[in-house]
Amino acid sequence: MTGRGRAGFMDRPAFGPPSIVFESRLWPAEEVAAVAAGWLDVLRARIPRTVRLTAMTLSNHPEAVALLFALSSLPLPVVVYPPDPRAWRSSPPLPEDTPLFIPPSLREMAPAGEQLGLRTVVLPDPRPGAAAMDAVGFLTCPGFVNFTSGSTGLPKPVYITTRSFLVQTAAIIEACALSADSAVAGSLQLSTHYGLGQALFLPTVLGSRLGLLPRFDPRSLLDLFASGRYTYWAATPMMADMLARVPLSAPVPAVPSICHISAGRLSTRTFLAFAERFGVKLRPNYGQTENGFITADTAPDEKIRPDCVGRAAPGIDVRIGDDPLDPFPPGKLGRVWFRSPWYMEGYGFPPHLAPREGRDGWWFTADVGVLDESGYLTLAGRADDCFKTSAGYLVNPGQIVHALTTHPRVTEAVVLPIRSPDGPVIGALVECDGAVDAGELRAEAARMLPAWLHPQVLAVTDRLRAWPAERPTARRCQSILRRTRGWSDPG
Secondary structure, three states, rough: OOOHHHHHHHOOOOOOOOEEEOOOOOEEEHHHHHHHHHHHHHHHHHHOOOOOOOOOOOOHHHHHHHHHHHHHOOOEEEEEEEHHHHHHHOOOOOOOOOOEEEHHHHHHHHHHHOOOOEEEOOOOOOHHHHHHOOHHOOOOOOEEEEOOOOOOOOOOEEEEEHHHHHHHHHHHHHHOOOOOOOEEEEOOOOHHHHHHHHHHHHHHHHOEEEEEOOOOHHHOOOOHHHHOOOOOEEEOHHHHHHHOOOOOOOOOOOOOOOOEOOOOOOHHOOOHHHHHHHHHEEEEEEEOOOEEEEEOOOOHHHHOOOOOOOOEEOEEEEOOOOOOOOOOOOOEEEEEEOOOOOOOEEEOOOEEEEOOOOOOOOOEEEEEEEEOOOOOOOEEEEEHHHOOOOOOEEOHHHHHHHHHHHHHHOOEEEEEEEEOOOEEEEEEEEEEEOOOOHHHHHHHHHHHHHHHHOEEEEEEOOOOOOOOOOOOOOHHHHHHHHHOOOOOOOO
């Protein structure tokens, strides 16, 4: 799709929901639209005239998708909550008396909404409406509110207009040369910005089919791949790694030809294992809740670079440095800035929004990285993860993680400061697939890093992936590393 095609695409007045394959059943687009139209009278009757927002719980289920499209036809922003009430608290909180609509499959969540002071409404069982799909005006609402991960406090609401979502989707279509024949496999949570944009809105705009999983499970996803030919799959490194590892009891299914991997670091080991098993090379990309995707690797297969996150997406510019108006030259590490035609309107709930700090149309990220001469971006970690050692050196953990994970048996690594009797030192807890001597890892680090970035405390474990959370907590890792040196935990 060319730039001119993108502009023409944006002239379309509305979009209907996609056809959805869910638990071996096909929900035709007309059926999903009819369910949405059938709920419109209920929605209009339960929304007070004084209300400025609507909210809903969005699970990976066709009924929930129908509810989203029904709300998107009303002239109010839509707040999208995950199907987990523990994640509904935010900073700032959703205004009390905001109507929270819950699809019938999630009716048990109604008390949680009432406890937050919300006007909770459980929708009745679906009853198809008589309105034609093109008469309802789906995706004509002002915008949507998603939430940050909450890794550094309560989740923040992020408001982005519907038009920005659609422009972003058009850029993905252009970057990946997708068409109406490009079926999309969805294993991400639709309630996230990543899932909403690259699992739901993408097939919506394409007019293609969506294969939807209720939750990520590697065997279920492989079954979905085997049931039909899918072109596009957006996922996380963890999902890709699990697909590359899960035992196969049947012939290897055909995975989508475009597998975009974001929301974390893609290890070389996972990249190679996935390509060896499925014959498809993972394509790294990079984005954030406030903007969606920023970079993507769209090179021919033989030129994909797993150590990078690709180049700027169509319409986006990326710079590195302390000031985007005076950027660093290629090869120099610094903060990542970007300029984008689609971007959030601000943090909070409209109309009360706190704008994000920027500079002359450039927005900074929490990440540090480096651009090479050809525009490829390599991330080196988060700026707020950096720390100083007792020797006074500023350490970026991402650089050390990258060096350690170049070892073919390393599957995960956590690098963080460890309090020693003499002050903070560099600690590394490394998970390996098979027996690896710590000396090998130290040699790998010494080969790639300056002496002041070598881990002073290093331990090998096989338990990082076995812990309940996807990523282990810093305190737990620090405790393990301190014990390897015989140091007691600080009180």
